[in-house]
Amino acid sequence: MLKLSNETKVGILTVVGITLLVLGFNLLKGKSLFKRTKTIYAVYTQVNGLQPSNAVQVNGLVVGNVANLDVMDKNAGRILVTLTITKKIEIPRNSVARISSDLLGSKTVQLDLGNSGEYLQSGDTVYAAVDGSMTDALKEQLNPLVKKLQGTLMNIDSVLLNVNGLLDSTAKGHLHQAIGNLEVVTRNFTHTSASLNTLLDHNGAVAGTMNNLQDVTANLKNSNEKISAILDNAEKATGSLANGSIDTTLAALQATAASLNATIAKLNTTDGTAGMLLNDKQVYNNLQYSLSNLNKLLEDLRINPKRYVHFSLFGKKDKIRPIPSDSVKAQ
Known part of the structure; x- marks a missing residue:
């Protein structure tokens, strides 16, 4: 087996390390060797x-x-x-x-x-x-605005200088007085707003009124069915009147009223029997006299019945009794 010296091993490792370093560096830079x-x-x-x-x-x-x-x-x-x-x-x-x-x-x-x-x-x-860049774009957009703002500030400065020149000591005093009046108005407005807050408070008058109004609307809502029923009945009644013969009925009532007026007019005159009975005093006296005689006849019939009806087994006649009074008045 071939043995490698330490120097050879170190050399081989150095070459491999350098190769890996180059490859890694290129990969980090985005280069591909393959x-x-x-x-x-x-x-x-x-x-x-x-x-x-x-x-x-x-x-x-x-x-x-x-x-x-x-x-x-x-x-x-x-x-x-x-x-x-x-x-x-x-x-x-x-x-x-x-x-x-x-x-x-x-x-x-x-x-x-x-x-x-x-x-x-x-x-x-x-x-x-x-x-x-975005900074350049913003600069391009803001440059005209900056120029306009600079011009506006210069105009405001000129106006303030002119106003300062126009306002003398008297005008400045009036301006201070107006500012003081404005402070008083602001204070009054603060008090007014406090009063309004009190009115609009939960226990205030406006809140009570709104609560009452809410109760009324709630009652109306609860009575909605009853109101609808009443309106339906009224609609039915008006429909019945509209569909019925109301014109004919009114004409008949008008004719009846005319006839009644004519009858009353005749009763107020001496024309006819009813008119004479109501308006002729002599007829009243005669009628009163007749009633008086009829009363006497009925009284005599009660007291002396046998004068008018005679019935007896023995043929004896009763004495005729006078009536208690000849001046009996009709009761």
Whole structure:
């Protein structure tokens, strides 16, 4: 069996370690040693914090990564960015590599594919563009507002200077007096609001009124069925009156009233028997006299019945007795 010296073992371990270190470093940088990749370049004047291993995307899909960033002149006016494409995609020659950032500030290179029929090969250069950062966008939006605000503040300053010049000592005194009156009004308003709070309190008058109103509405709600029944009965009654022969009945009542008026008119005159009985005094006297004679006849019949009915087995006649009075009046 072949024996290895310690120096050989150390050498082999060193080579394996260096190999693993290179592989690990490349993997951390996003490079793959076992995949076929395509390398393209882009030249920028600024990269907005782009770093190696940042993603390269096409329509949101990660197709590669940033391999390296190199300075092309002493002033760093031109920066060469190396892009490694790991996906098998064709990139048109008129495509644009655009540096963009999300809300968290992460930088990516977005490949906006063009419509050319020619495609980039490994080692070719793609057009470069840089999106403005969110800070730049905010600055662009805020700059007009800042300018307007500055102009407004200058106008306010001018107005205050003019007002200060117009207000002499007398006007300032009046202004202080007006402010004092405003303080009194504010105090009165505070008292008024306190009074309103007292009225609107749980035990206040308004609360009691609302409670009473609630009780009334509750009673109305509880009596809703009764009210509905009353309204139904009223509707039925009015319907019956509307559907019935009310016009004919009213006409008959009017005719009866007319006949009654005519009868009463005749009774008030001496035309006819009833009228003469009611209005002729002589008829009343004769009737009274007849009644008096009839009373006498009935009294005589009671006292002397045998004068009018004679019945005797022996033929003896009773004496005729006079009636107690000839002036008996009708009772």
